[in-house]
Amino acid sequence: MKRISRFILGVMAVGALCVLIFGPRPEPAVPPDRERDVVIHYWEKWLGPEYEAIQQVVDDFNDSVGREKHIYVELMSMSDIDQKTLVATAGGVPPDVAGLWDPMVVQFGSLGALVPLEDLAKAHHITAADYKPVYWNASHWAGHLYALPSTPAAVALFYNRRIFQENAAKLRSAGLDPDRPPQTIDELDRYSDVLTVYVTDAHGNRHVQRVGYLPMPPEWDWYVTSMPLWFGAEEWDARGRRFTLTDPGVIRAFEWMERFPRKLGVATVSEFFTSQGGFNTAQNSFMLGTQVMELQGPWMANYIHHDNPSMDHDWAVAPFPTAVPGLKNVTYCPFDTLMIPRGCKHIPEAFEFIAYVNRQDVMEKLCMLHCKNSPLSKVSWNFLHHHPNPYIGVFEELASSPNAHMTMQCPIAQEAGGELTAIVQGVLALEVDPKPALAAAQVRLQARYEEFEKALNRRMRAAN
């Protein structure tokens, strides 16, 4: 080889050696005084400020309970956390604590991928009385407690009071009260009609400059596909283990959503969706004032304050209206959880951390940082009055109400969610007719569920 080639090869070899010897190691960076502690690997889904919040909680734990009991928690952010946790669990090398979403209680629980926690909870004096029922119940599956909440959610109506007041005269002449939010779906429609503003541009085309209410893009979250809840219907009958997509309430809900592209035009709907980029960006139509009302969670307060603080005093929150007379305080409550995958080698230590996060002071600190409501039944005065969302009381009330609904407690909820999302997308693009689409999905999903049950029973028999 030529001399210069030899030289370059030599340099590369030396460089490689340096990386090998001095490069970063994959093992956790445990501080020297904690090297003999039990190391708990904790995988979380969050990034950015939400990640920093949980990092604070982890640091607090490591400095207090962790130091006492010789436990050191190592936090790691993971993308596709549900899939990665499942494969790692199947591979026998799971994390000790996984921050998954509540539908995984049912999905992973039915696969036998989670460690039941009820005995540990009892030993830590954690009982149903400590939690709002909607969160406690959704943490159970087939008689076992599989998770404890980390941060919960509840959704309600956000409305722009300033725009209401600015259009007081118009609202009153339509027989509506500008000093209060709509209380029924019917009223929501009427408020929305009055507050929607059309403009005609130079070419004579009519555009929607401001919309009263618009469902948000279904890809953003499952609240949209759970719309039937506000129509008094459910999509899954947990007791009968059947899908109920052809229930009249479900059909009415989807037909109500069809109203929007019909009235405003598919182009308008699509434009509103694509221009926003995400519910938490500064282009969110509610924040820009081009949408007067929306269905959202408590965290919106944080985003508004961050991206458009001039709007801070313009908005207010109320329970989202329903279509059934007498049905009040309906909300949908998904939540983030902490679970212990099967195969964890330090179960009691992992649970110590989970129990710590569920202490009232710690939980309230975390939920305030994430700008969410609390999953606990007891809420402190400080939480209610110093929360970044001044309307947190509304969310607290909603999450405690008997009409607070869990996510679909169905082992194939993920697939069902996918199908329903596709239907909503099609309805909002006026490409799909709700009634036949729901009927077709009902048949398909019910068949899939029965297949799943058959496979489950077969596996149980094989295991015995």
Place this chain on the structure above:
Amino acid sequence: MKSVREKFWASVTTYAALVVICALAMIPLLWMVSTSLKSDSEIVESPPRWIPDKLMWDNYRLAISSEWAHFPLWTRNTLIIAVLAVIGTTFSSAVVAYGFAKIRFRGRGPLFTLMLSTMMIPFPVLMVPLFGIFVWLGAHTPIQWLGTAKPLWVPSWFGSAFSIFLLRQFFTTIPDELSEAARIDGCSVWGIFWRIILPLSRPALSVVALFTFMWAWRDFLGPLIFLQRPTQYTLSLGLQTLQSQHGSTPWNQLMAASVLVILPVLVLFFIAQKTFIEGIATTGMKG
């Protein structure tokens, strides 16, 4: 006989075609470097410019030291796997190839054909049960496989069909007289292998080492399946997760990362050009 004019035009068109083709090959890479040195605003500029106003070498620093990218860690992981794979493959394949080339024994032919035919088995057929085997090994033996990089380099210590084939072809070209002479002098079979054949095989061994390194550096499906913890990710896998994780893609940083990933391979190529090209040519010829 062709006229001078005909010949002139023929070579002009050939040159033109070659230049166009080479431009098509090079332009994407030049664009990659150009983008990697642009600022965030210059990326979206229209019309696109080739040489940025200010050379943002900082993009490289950002790509390496970003909190969510663990570039140095990934490099180290990839290097460990690559080095172990190169040593393992070269050594074990040479041993096996020697057996196929220089030792006459019953059943040698059929076994060789069997080995060649394994090259046709698609990896997906093996990857699912291999995962299951590694899970079982982890549960029933004290050695953990899936939480580590072992599944990626241990199999290469048992020979790779491609390398065995290459080396065996080479070994058969070494005259038997050499080994005969050594045998008469009292050298054992292993001695012949170690002291005579191997030193003569440096070119072929370099090809194997080089190709194995290239394969390990770029391997993606293996790491995707077998590496369970992000701290063990290799460069390919790490960059892929980075790319898929970001909502708004910082193209200049991603291009900087790409340039860094290509560089070692490119340098190796320029040093060992002949080895490379010979190696590839031999696969085609003897196949």
Place this chain on the structure above:
Amino acid sequence: MTRGEIRNLLKGLAFLSPWLIGFGVFMFLPIVLSMYYSLCDYNLLQSPAFIGAENYRALIHDGIFWKSLRVTLLYAAISLPAGLVVSLGVAVLLNVSVRGQAIFRTIIFVPSLVPTIAAAMLWRWMFNQRLGLINRALEPLLELLHKSGPPWLAQSAWVIPSLALMSLWSVGNTVIIYLAGLQDVPRELYEAAELDGAGKRQQLWHVTIPMISPVIFFNLVMAIIGILQVFDTPFMMTHGGPNRASYFYTFYLYDSAFTYLKMGYASAMAWIQLLLVLVLTGIAFGTSKRWVYYQGK
């Protein structure tokens, strides 16, 4: 067997032992297990439950299975012939004695060295509908035609052709193989042809191609085996989208195993893949007698 033969057998097996063990553990055992899994319902979290040919039956009724097969075959239909023509054409060009031949060869080879992730990120960037180099370079022409830039990777109809186009960028290593083959063609044949009055094109068709037909055949077989396993590039660039338009066969296999934990189902898919490889290479071998010409081997 004689004493000497037995001794040689033992020596041979000793040298072969690494491969024999490796073959047993990392190839033979997995293949057997794969067959068994394909007849089971197995999610790794619970023991396998034998279900016979249920997986295969389900595959036949699975729309996504057929879609992924169609995607893969469509890609093969475009990139196999295109790749063949381009790499052979480039090799022929490079075989002409011109000045700087070595430099041209090097330049054309370099793209095939680029690690897949780097190439994927680069081409995703180049195919970007708004900001990508390709559309921006085409801007003047597009303005003339009053059209907007093609969506490349963003639209179902364009995705596969885009990926096939991208695969042409890295034909370098195939070109090198062809070059080696071209250089083996005896000069005398060309001279004889020229004396007979054959032009360049006729020489190409009647001398060059038949003489390198074994190399073409080899590359064809390698390409078939490779294309059925394409995974990295679509995974990294489009992740199977848009709407499964680039959901290659191996990608669905991977998802079945490592996203849905349906190991049995994935194993059945793998066996069908193996079958396809065997059938296609069998066809190639079968027809080879008609067009592959071995010079006196």
